[in-house]
Amino acid sequence: MRILLTGAAGQVGYELERSLQGLGQVTALGRARMDLAKLDQVRDVIRALKPDLIVNAAAYTAVDLAESEPALARRINAEAPDVMAQEARKLGAAMVHYSTDYVFDGSKAGAYTETDRPNPLNVYGQTKLEGEQAVAAAGIDHLILRTSWVYGMRGKNFLLTMMRLARERDELRVVSDQHGAPTWSRTVADTTAVLLARAQQGGGSWWQQHGGLYHLGSSGQTTWAGFTEEIMAQQQMGCNVVPITSAEYPTAARRPQNSVLDCARLATLCALPDWRDALALCLK
Numbered sequence: 353m354r355i356l357l358t359g360a361a362g363q364v365g366y367e368l369e370r371s372l373q374g375l376g377q378v379t380a381l382g383r384a385r386m387d388l389a390k391l392d393q394v395r396d397v398i399r400a401l402k403p404d405l406i407v408n409a410a411a412y413t414a415v416d417l418a419e420s421e422p423a424l425a426r427r428i429n430a431e432a433p434d435v436m437a438q439e440a441r442k443l444g445a446a447m448v449h450y451s452t453d454y455v456f457d458g459s460k461a462g463a464y465t466e467t468d469r470p471n472p473l474n475v476y477g478q479t480k481l482e483g484e485q486a487v488a489a490a491g492i493d494h495l496i497l498r499t500s501w502v503y504g505m506r507g508k509n510f511l512l513t514m515m516r517l518a519r520e521r522d523e524l525r526v527v528s529d530q531h532g533a534p535t536w537s538r539t540v541a542d543t544t545a546v547l548l549a550r551a552q553q554g555g556g557s558w559w560q561q562h563g564g565l566y567h568l569g570s571s572g573q574t575t576w577a578g579f580t581e582e583i584m585a586q587q588q589m590g591c592n593v594v595p596i597t598s599a600e601y602p603t604a605a606r607r608p609q610n611s612v613l614d615c616a617r618l619a620t621l622c623a624l625p626d627w628r629d630a631l632a633l634c635l636k
Contacts, residue, residue, distance in 0.1 A: 353552070355379065356403035358386055358436075359410030363504045364450060367541035368409055375548055376404070383410070388432035389424060398439040406436050407448045407544070411480070415454070416604040418475040425475055430482035437490035446493035446551070446559065448544060453500035453532060453569075455481045458608025463573075465614045466498075466565045474605035484565070493559035495547060497540070497568040500611050501579070504537035505634060514580050518591035528577035528595030532611035533569040536630040543568055546622045562621065567613035570627035582628060586635055 353376030359365035360380035369380040379401055386397050388410050398406070412418060412428040433449055440447045454477035455470040472478040484496050503511035511534075517524055551558045574582070577595040584591055598607065615624055625633075 353377070353405060354401065354403045355405045355407060356398065356401055357381065357407045357409065358388065359408070362409055362411075362413075363502060363507045363509060363537040364540050365409035366506060367504065367538045368407060368544060371538075371541040371545040372407065372548070375545065375552065379403070386410070388412075388428040391427070391431060391435050394432050394435050395439060398436065398443075402443060403445055404443075405446050405448070405548070406440055408433055408436055409450060411450065412476070415474060415476045415607075418479070419604045422475045422479070425479045426482065429476070429479035430486060433483040434486035434490075437487045437492055437494070440492050441490050447487060447490075448495045448497065448548070449483065449487045450540070451484045451496055451498040452477065452480045453498060453611035453613055454608060455484070455498065456608055456611070458530075458610040460610055463612040463614035464567070464610075466567060466617060473608060476605060488565070493551075493556070493563050495544075495563060496565045497544065498565070498613060499535050499540050499567075500569045500613055501532045501534045502537055502540065503534055503634070510534075510576070510579065511583060511631075511634070514583050515587065515589070518584060518587075518589045521591060523592045523594055524580060525594045525596045525601070526577040526580045527598050527601050528575045529597050530607055530609050530611065531573055531575055533571070533573050533613065534579050534627045534631065535569045536625075536634045538634065539570060539625060539630050540568060543618070543622055543624070550621070566618040567615045568618055569613045569615055569624070570630050571615070571624050572627045573612045574627065579627075582631060583635075586632055
């Protein structure tokens with residue numbers, strides 16, 4: 353099987369390049385060779401490589417900057433996945449696409465299921481929703497995996513930022529009224545690989561039975577402040593964490609107050625770790 357992996361330099365893409373080994377011949381491309389802002393290049397690369405599977409881990413993820421760059425965010429998060437899905441249809445290829453908890457407005461009292469109606473609060477969430485819709489509408493074998501609060505030991509993410517700031521400061525003021533499940537990038541990659549291995553064994557019938565939209569996150573939930581406290585505890589860093597409200601930390605893009613995803617549908621296919629356990633493995 354020929355696998356095209358996009359966003360190879362990103363948090364999830366970097367892990368996927370390792371996790372997908374053994375499933376087929378992986379061609380992992382970063383922005384230099386496949387820039388999702390250049391739709392003609394996306395089309396040309398797919399036509400040249402003729403993959404059997406496209407795993408799209410590339411995205412415009414600068415949530416606040418997207419408010420002032422909506423056209424660019426839309427091209428990368430919505431139009432490029434649409435091009436990929438249309439090219440996959442011509443090839444008879446399957447596609448894995450990643451989305452986000454930010455497709456929801458956070459007003460629900462409980463965890464969000466796959467059947468809950470999206471209502472994004474910001475440009476990033478809106479463009480990611482449009483990307484989901486384009487892939488789903490293409491009529492191809494596909495998995496859309498919505499994840500949340502992704503972190504890892506490379507790139508720009510909350511974990512690395514808090515660890516850096518804790519070395520520079522005695523106190524960190526962190527938002528405590530947004531709830532979610534921190535999810536290690538390797539959890540996303542390894543779960544994807546498990547699903548694709550089962551798809552290979554099951555063939556077309558697997559995609560018919562199990563393809564579609566899933567929520568993929570760690571089990572349990574916390575707040576950004578709670579996540580920071582757990583980082584400090586596991587790393588034995590003496591930095592004091594002061595909980596604050598979202599109003600005390602204004603950002604260009606509004607964030608949902610509830611980002612908790614119900615992952616019960618995916619849990620019937622593979623196990624998902626508790627967020628604290630995954631953090632411990634990541635830090636090791």
